[in-house]
Amino acid sequence: MKGAPDSSSRSAYAIDRLRRRIIDGQSAPGSLLAEVAVARELGVSRVPVREALFALERDGLVEFSKTGRAYVKELSPGDFEELYVLRLALEPVAARLAAPELRSDASALEENIAATERAGSLIEVTHLDLDFHAIILEACGNARLLKLWRSLRNELELWLGRLHRSKQVQTHHTLDETVSTHRELLKSFRSESPAACERKMHEHILGWREWLPMDS
Amino acid sequence: MKGAPDSSSRSAYAIDRLRRRIIDGQSAPGSLLAEVAVARELGVSRVPVREALFALERDGLVEFSKTGRAYVKELSPGDFEELYVLRLALEPVAARLAAPELRSDASALEENIAATERAGSLIEVTHLDLDFHAIILEACGNARLLKLWRSLRNELELWLGRLHRSKQVQTHHTLDETVSTHRELLKSFRSESPAACERKMHEHILGWREWLPMDS
DNA sequence: CATGCCTAAACGGTATACAGAATCAAGATC
DNA sequence: GATCTTGATTCTGTATACCGTTTAGGCATG
Known part of the structure; x- marks a missing residue:
């Protein structure tokens, strides 16, 4: 079909x-x-x-x-910066709100990590990466927050797709790094406070910033 | 016409x-x-x-x-809570980003405060209150952030209008309180660091929370 | 060679028409 | 009396047609 x-x-x-x-x-x-x-x-x-x-x-x-x-849409590095700022504003809050829910059931996150480990291509990893974050947004219970994030995700997918096609993908965003940082987040959701989860997510996204490419 | x-x-x-x-x-x-x-x-x-x-x-x-x-649209207290969480996530960041711009020119904020002091009705105060925040969002330089906030503002106006019509307006959100907290924010923009402005905005919105009514 | 103009084609804004789905209420049935 | 059925009505989904505006390209002009 x-x-x-x-x-x-x-x-x-x-x-x-x-x-x-x-x-x-x-x-x-x-x-x-x-x-x-x-x-x-x-x-x-x-x-x-x-x-x-x-x-x-x-x-x-x-x-x-x-x-x-x-x-x-045409995207400039400035657009990427805007998206980054918004992720940094929204996702840590979502992590805090989602913490109780995810503490009682983190199976979706586990499955995502497992799938990421089996991933074949780098583009697949980036999609699974966004899926991981989507799980958290969906668990946060704030429908508006989820909606806002989804529109950001669309633009991110657009950006990442273009990066991949132009062979500008940084190599340090590897499968291993993605899996390890996601594991750390998972551990946080399992055993730490919502506030700690919020901080962890903040750090995680800060780290993700090095991805920012300097060209179009 | x-x-x-x-x-x-x-x-x-x-x-x-x-x-x-x-x-x-x-x-x-x-x-x-x-x-x-x-x-x-x-x-x-x-x-x-x-x-x-x-x-x-x-x-x-x-x-x-x-x-x-x-x-x-029908709005429930849960919707109000969602909007509140999003304001808390977005506006402090906007304040930090807007700080340099507003430090060099805070005339729009001053004029808004002056207009608020001249306001005749409570509903007018609430609109000017949102205008005050809009000035900051417009100065933050992040077009997407502004866009997201504007959609929140629409819902807030809807909510506030309904509150006013149902005579459920809390009296402690008075003209004096609005003016004094906005003055404090203005002082921050004039003389403090972006990070301090962010914190001040966070506190300001936290204080605004008491407005949350418990019925529809 | 550069520039301004002018015309024809392309495009978006809007109105209208029609078909199918959803809704509501009256009537039949148990 | 409550519930199911059914048919008329209302509503949305979609297609199509028309009109004014924008756009692009060629031609004339400096």
Whole structure:
């Protein structure tokens, strides 16, 4: 099924297809996403495409010009810095809130770590890394916090995908490092206080900062 | 001009009108916002109304049922708690980032405080209060942070408006208290370190917590 | 060669039409 | 009396058509 033209609704279908197209880099950053052209390619009318473009703008994958044209988002190092600041603001809080829940059931985190150890490619590791954090956000009980983080994740995926394709991936974000820091976080959730979990997450994300590349 | 049917675009017009209608409480929480009805009332077609409803969902003023119907958002004390947690996560960081900028030019904050002292009604004070915080968010230089906060502000306005209309306003959030705490923040921006500003903002919002009402 | 203009094509904003799904209320059934 | 059914109504999802604006490219002009 290369893409059933009816994943519940045509809007949802258009959103999925467009998101993948953008994150996978099949549409170059800055390129125009004309409604008629996209509609023709996806086999739907302009209306679902329109909604998809608005939805993806909210997710940070598309940006509109003043005249209403939609373009594939371009990301600069400054954008990365913004995302980083927001992760640093949100995720430690989420870790603190999620601590009680995760203390009683950390199986999802364990499984994620196990899957990461089995991962074959570096891009797979980065996705599992984000999944690990997603588990914590989902356990924090704050629906708005989760929602905000998910839009950040979309942009991060966009960024990371582009990094990978441009071979700019730093080698020190290895599988081993990811697994070991996640193990440490897991230990914290198992045995330490929510405040300690918050601090650990803060440090973890601070460490992740060295990833910041200095070019586009 | 009871509402120029062309504030740049009909979508923008529909967004403005609907937002005001919801925040002002002219549409009761939980009431259905049927596209055809709203379109007829606003004198536009369904298309701009549709976009307005999606936009307002993003801003937290409207929520959709699983079957795609749009309703005026209902807020519970739990929602208030969520918003509070997010303010606590975002605003201190914004204060730290905005500190250098505000140190060199705090005129907007001064003017806001002066306007607050001249305010006539309590509802006006709460709006100026949010304006004060908005100035800081706008000065922080992180566009995404500002965007996230703005959606929180929408929900806060909704909440506060409803509180006022139901006469549940706590009296200890007085004009004097608002002015004095804002003055303290201003002093911080003028003479203290970014880290100190961050701490002050954290305390300020913690204090604001007592406002949390225990009913709907 | 550079620059401004002008025209044709492309695009987005909006209205309208139609089809299918959800909703609500009245009536039938137990 | 309560519940299930059913049909009319309402609503959303989507397609299509039209119009004004933006855009891009070629041509004329300096």
